[in-house]
Amino acid sequence: MATIIDVARLAGVSKTTVSRVINNYPHISADKKKQVLNAMEELGFTPNLSARRLRGQVATTIAVVVPKIVNPFFSYLVDAIEQVGYKNGYQTLICQTNEDKEKELAYLNLLKTKQADGIIMTSIENDWETIKPYIEYGPIVLCNEYVSRVDVPMIRVDQYQGTYVGVKHLIEQGHRKIAYCTGGLFTEFGKDKDRNHGYQRALEEAGIAVNPNWILVDKHTIEDGKLVMRQLLEMKDRPTAVFTGSDEIASGLMMAAKQAGLSVPGDLAILGFDDQPIAEVLEPALSTIRQPIEQMGRKAGEILLAMLEQADLEPAVYELPVELIVRKST
Amino acid sequence: MATIIDVARLAGVSKTTVSRVINNYPHISADKKKQVLNAMEELGFTPNLSARRLRGQVATTIAVVVPKIVNPFFSYLVDAIEQVGYKNGYQTLICQTNEDKEKELAYLNLLKTKQADGIIMTSIENDWETIKPYIEYGPIVLCNEYVSRVDVPMIRVDQYQGTYVGVKHLIEQGHRKIAYCTGGLFTEFGKDKDRNHGYQRALEEAGIAVNPNWILVDKHTIEDGKLVMRQLLEMKDRPTAVFTGSDEIASGLMMAAKQAGLSVPGDLAILGFDDQPIAEVLEPALSTIRQPIEQMGRKAGEILLAMLEQADLEPAVYELPVELIVRKST
DNA sequence: AAACTGATTGAAACTGGTTTCAAAAAAATG
C-alpha cells in the first residue's frame, strides 16, 4: 500500500503538504496541489483510516446496535440509518446483540476505543445506569427503544398510543376478551411498559377487567406466535382477539389458528404491530399498527450526525406518529 | 480515556510490559502481571484498536457486502456470518451497496486501508476484473454470488441444479407453459447464467420451446412480483406456472394473482426460491427451492477466518445442496 | 528601503499501541 510518504516523495513535497491536500486546507498553491493529486492518482493512494483515527480522534463510523438483524423491523431501521450515514461519508457498523448483555457492552466499547464516533441503539439489554456512563465517550442515540430519563436523544413512536388505539379498535369491533402478546418483559419504563399501559388503559375505559392468563410476554418470532396459539387453544376461557407486539408474532398466530380450523377474524381477531411487508401478504391481510420505520431510522441517523458536528446538542425526544391500518384480520 | 501509558504508570512498569500482558506474551513475572491487570481494571482500560491496527496490521473486522439488508435472504446470511465472526473476536461491518458500483468499490477500499481484514461478498456489481485486484490487499470470499474463475474461495449452491429441479417439478405437475422470473440480468457467468441454464435445460429435456415473452429479469421485491403478475394477466397466451428467483417475487405474484381472482395453483402454479419464513405463511403455502442460507453464511465466515490465519489457503469452491420443498402452491 | 502582512511550506511532535533490540537478572549446566 502506498503511504502518504510515497505520495510526498513522488510529488516532491513534504507529507504535511500532502495531508493538507487530502483534507482540503486552504493556502496551497494550485501548482503543488496538482502535483500531489497526480501522485495520489498514480499510486492509487487511499489514506489509512486507522492512522487518521489515531491522531484525529475521528472514526467516520457509526455503530447501530440491534437485537437481531433478521427481524425485518430492525433490518429496515438499519437500512435507513446506513443510507443517511453513507451520504455523509460515514460507515455503518452493525452490532447484533442477540439479546446478550455482554455483547451489548462489548459493542459500547467501540465508542471508548474510538472505533465508532457514535452509537444508535435500537434495543437495550443492560440497565440504563450501566449504559449511561458511555455517553462520556461519544454520542448515543436511542431509536425505537427508550428510557424515562432524557440523557440522550430518543427517536420513538408513542407506544402507549399505538397499543391504546389498537386495543380500542378491537373493543370497537365488539371484542371483550382481548389477549395481549408482546416482546419485552415488563420493565419499569420504556417501550414495553408504555405498551402495557396502553393495553390496560383501553380495557379500563371500556370497563373490561384484565385477565392475567391472556397476557403473554417475551414473544418475538413467528415460531413464538405458533406456540402462543397452541397455548390459547388449550384455555377453557379463550380470548376472541389478540393484540400482538409484532407482525411476526401475528403471522405465527394466524398460521396456527388456521391450522386449528379457526377462522380469522371470525373466531379470533388478530392485530399486528409494525406494518411489515408480511402484513399485506397474509391471508386474511393483517390489520396492524404502522410504525414509520424508515423515518425513525433516518431521523436517528440525522440526529447522531448533528451531535457529531456539534457536541453540545441538547438531547430531546422526537416522537413520530403511529397509525392504525385496518385490513382483514380484525 | 486511559491509555497504555496511564496503566504503565499506575502499575509501575513500562508500557512494553503492559502491552505484553494485554497480548498474553510469555515470560512475565506473575507479580507484575497482576499489578498490570489491577491497573487496567482500575482505570477501565480498553486498548485503542486504531493504534493496534496501525502497527499490527490487524483489524479484527470483517466486512460483508450485501445489495440490500432488508432482503431477508441477505439478512440471514449476515446473521450467520456475524455469529461466526463474533465467536472469533471479529467485528462485522455491514456494507450495503444498493446495487451501486461506486459504493461497492468504496467498500472494497476498506481492505486497502486495513479497516477490514477480509471481505465476504454476497453480491457483485462490478466486473470481476475490477474487483480481482483487491485480493492483493486481503482475502475476499464470495458467498452466494460467484464467478467462473476460481481466484477466491466461493461458497455457493448449485443454482443450475436448483432451477433445473424446480422447473422439472413444474413440468411433472403437467405444466408446459412455464414463465421464468428472476433477479439478475443475464450475465456471462455466475448465478444468473446458471439459473437461466437450468431453466432452459429442463424445458429442453421435456421438448418444450422457450417463450421469450415469459422470461422476466431484474425482479427482486414483492412489488416487482405484483407488477409481473399484471404483465402476465395482459398476455393473450398466459403461462400456467411461474418459476421465481426468490420467495419475495413469488409472494407478490401470489398476492396479485389472488386479487385477480386466479386460484393458486389451479390457474397458476408458483414456485419460489430460498425458503424464507414468508413461504410457510403464504396461503397457499409456497413451494420453493430451499437454500441452506445459514450454512452458507457460516461456511463463508469460517473460510474467511481460516484465510486470515493462514494466508496461503488454496481457493476452492464449496457447493452446498439445494432442496425442493413442495408445499401447496404447485 | 525598511517594516509589516499574509500566504505557503516543511520539520518535528504527536496519536496509542506493537515490535525489535539489548541489557540485566535468574536459573541451569559443566
Add this chain to the structure above:
DNA sequence: CATTTTTTTGAAACCAGTTTCAATCAGTTT
C-alpha cells in the same frame, strides 16, 4: 564457581497519518 542459557524488562523505533510551530517568500505599506 564460572559459564551458558533462559527469563524478565524497558528504551527506542515504528505504524501512517494530523497538528503545531516556525521559517520563508512575495506583496504592501510607510
